Amino acid sequence: MLQDQTSSDQLCPCQSGxxxxxxxxxxxxxxxxxxxxEALMRSRYAxxxxxAVDYLIDSTAAEHRREEDRELLMEQTQITTWTGLKIIDTQAGQTGDSEGQVRFEASFESPDGNGLLKETSRFRQENGRWYYVDGDLELINR
Known part of the structure; x- marks a missing residue:
């Protein structure tokens, strides 16, 4: 379920252009x-x-999904406006790889103020599909 209607000419939020x-x-x-x-990380940012809460849940590795995820993600996507994405580094994560990492920075606005999320995300490919496994993150309030 998407909160916003996205027209065919709207630029992607992942800032690919x-x-x-x-x-x-x-x-x-x-x-x-x-x-x-990296494509999965960008699509999750978008x-x-x-x-798109269902996609966020479905693209998370099964062992890291929790019952309360849907409610938390619904709330977070409604109160947070993501304002920028910068890919810092990628390690592996290509079509023939089984694992990969993406380090990025994502800026946002929320009722609590502006911030920056810095994360190194880990991904795993299973049966031709990439999944978000987990990440090391740092949250900086601005």
């Missing part, structure tokens, strides 16, 4: 899985931006 429907949209709507760990 491509239209949403040709960038992260197909991964989020299930028509084309993310091909790399999903947080547009409120």
């Amino acid at each position: 491509k239209p949403f429907n040709y960038c992260c949209g197909p991964a989020i709507n299930g028509s084309r899985p993310a091909k790399t760990a 999903a947080f931006s547009v409120g």
